[in-house]
Amino acid sequence: MGDIHEGHASLIRMAVAGSHAAAVSIFVNPTQFSGGEDFESYPRSRDEDLAVCEALGVSVAFVPTSEIMYPEPVNLFVDEDRFSNALCGPFRPGHFRGVLTVVAKLFNVVSPDSAYFGQKDAQQARLVKHMISALNYSIELHIGPTVREHDGLAISSRNRYLSPEERRRAVCLHDALNLAQELYRDGENAPGVITSRMRRQINEGGPPVTIEYIEAVDADTFDPVAAVKPQTLIALAVRVGNTRLIDNVMIE
């Protein structure tokens, strides 16, 4: 989606290092924004993005317009009915079908051997993995680790929506995930106990923070787990002011 930040850059470095030619798509995809979301205000920085691509050794930047990607009204989608119902799904109607459809289009345009996605969008990555398998794409999927600011906030284009005060509060997602890992290391494995403690810690910080969800799911099936264990994904979405932030950690 462009606005290339250090999270994207880490994926681009993986792609450049791992292939003969790396292609980057830069496209703020309208069909993955739900009604009322930030499509219009989403950061766009084409020239800076292209300079970063060049500096990182990218061979191809694919920077289509909406008219090129969607010359006609969009009435054909890749629709998924399992992983897309979990976590962010209920809060972002149509989001994942928009993501899968544009990724299928990009796969067909670019015909990559490998594709690189970030673990920060864990549900998106799981869905792309599922689509590759379900639609028989011959593409190897690589998931890059979440890149964080010095205080632990996961890097995201949407961080720039935050006021200075909101930016300070935004670290609550990372702090809550740290708490979950500490609790687990100390022997706690009841998902309800862990997520309640996370919830309480976030709420103790006061406004302007609203929790959308905090869940412990199996990293492969995305089903809620009965007990937290290795390969459990703890994921949360929190609104800080008007900005929706997500983060997750995999229990090791």
Add this chain to the structure above:
Amino acid sequence: MGDIHEGHASLIRMAVAGSHAAAVSIFVNPTQFSGGEDFESYPRSRDEDLAVCEALGVSVAFVPTSEIMYPEPVNLFVDEDRFSNALCGPFRPGHFRGVLTVVAKLFNVVSPDSAYFGQKDAQQARLVKHMISALNYSIELHIGPTVREHDGLAISSRNRYLSPEERRRAVCLHDALNLAQELYRDGENAPGVITSRMRRQINEGGPPVTIEYIEAVDADTFDPVAAVKPQTLIALAVRVGNTRLIDNVMIE
């Protein structure tokens, strides 16, 4: 779907003549059968099909099992919300999403430069054309003309379900399409008049025939036309006994 007949063979000949290597998929796709349809009884003739492919100069026959095509529960589909709502759509819930999904899978497995479909399944061909465009497949679509028996019945695997008496009655689809063309040549262009006359002629033949639909639509948009003209598609579905038959003609 296998059970290769002269309609399929004509497409295979086009593919062999038009390419360096022709691939044929033979797969009775369960996800495109609606509940209560003939998935179990659909004709299967793998060995004869492979012999025909070899005789016609096919380079690759892809003959997967259902377990290979669908190793997991199917919850990801290519879903279309325009052309699939017309004609056969309401009578075969889930059919076209099953078709589009398996065709996307076959496209991704085979990576063809060209694909060959028959005009007899005009709605399917239109949907595949739409998917190629909407998902940015680099595939040239070729539509082969409908191949007919000596009396005009469009060749179909389902014709073999017909009893001798039903087989004689089954020509009513072709006769009705001929009537439509005659009426048009004689100056009639009101869709309601033409389809009523077709309907009456079919019903005058008596049982065991039930009309599902007779429609005049634009061959590109699949919207009903206000006046029949060149590039109008006249299409119908008729049950002869328990066998559902379809046919169509493009007005020239």
